[in-house]
Amino acid sequence: MESIIVLFDDPIFLEQFTKTILLVFVICFITTLIAGMTNKVVIYFNFKDLFISFMVTGIWFVAAFLVAIYSTEGQGENLNTMQRNILYITAGISILCAIFTIKQSAQHNRNITLGLLIGVFKIITGLLFILIALGYLFGKSSSESENSSGMGALIIILFLGIFVWIAVKLINGEEVYRKKEWELPV
Numbered sequence: 649m650e651s652i653i654v655l656f657d658d659p660i661f662l663e664q665f666t667k668t669i670l671l672v673f674v675i676c677f678i679t680t681l682i683a684g685m686t687n688k689v690v691i692y693f694n695f696k697d698l699f700i701s702f703m704v705t706g707i708w709f710v711a712a713f714l715v716a717i718y719s720t721e722g723q724g725e726n727l728n729t730m731q732r733n734i735l736y737i738t739a740g741i742s743i744l745c746a747i748f749t750i751k752q753s754a755q756h757n758r759n760i761t762l763g764l765l766i767g768v769f770k771i772i773t774g775l776l777f778i779l780i781a782l783g784y785l786f787g788k789s790s791s792e793s794e795n796s797s798g799m800g801a802l803i804i805i806l807f808l809g810i811f812v813w814i815a816v817k818l819i820n821g822e823e824v825y826r827k828k829e830w831e832l833p834v
Contacts (some may be wrong), residue, residue, distance in 0.1 A: 684817075
């Protein structure tokens with residue numbers, strides 16, 4: 649046990665370990681994306697499945713907006729009761745959506761391990777989309793925003809278009825079921 653602790657104290661080992669984990673994650677992510685695009689596995693069975701998968705992370709933006717609305721002047725860093733309740737409810741909804749996403753992935757792919765992998769892929773995809781969009785929207789200084797607002801709008805529209813195309817391509821439940829000759833759920 650002590651040798652494991654010593655390994656994680658070594659910055660070179662920790663850096664290599666992190667790079668390896670990240671590489672494995674990227675390979676799994678790309679493999680899952682390709683498997684979905686080629687209709688080997690069900691990523692999103694239908695639009696409802698896509699929506700619930702994005703609710704895992706998307707609900708937090710609604711919560712942030714509501715928490716901001718219920719903030720009071722001079723409140724400081726402490727949350728009031730309403731703000732705490734909003735965050736608790738949001739956490740509950742997010743957890744339920746994550747569980748439902750993974751459950752649906754396993755059910756639609758008829759494999760628990762594959763469903764777990766795809767469920768995590770769907771949750772991370774939603775998180776990445778939101779983080780990239782927010783990073784682009786809020787990552788510019790005000791002078792950059794003034795000089796390139798037309799270009800920024802064009803890039804956002806292009807990004808959104810690519811995302812919608814990929815999302816539509818990944819709503820592939822019926823195609824995978826037909827290809828594998830499985831009976832469609834009612």
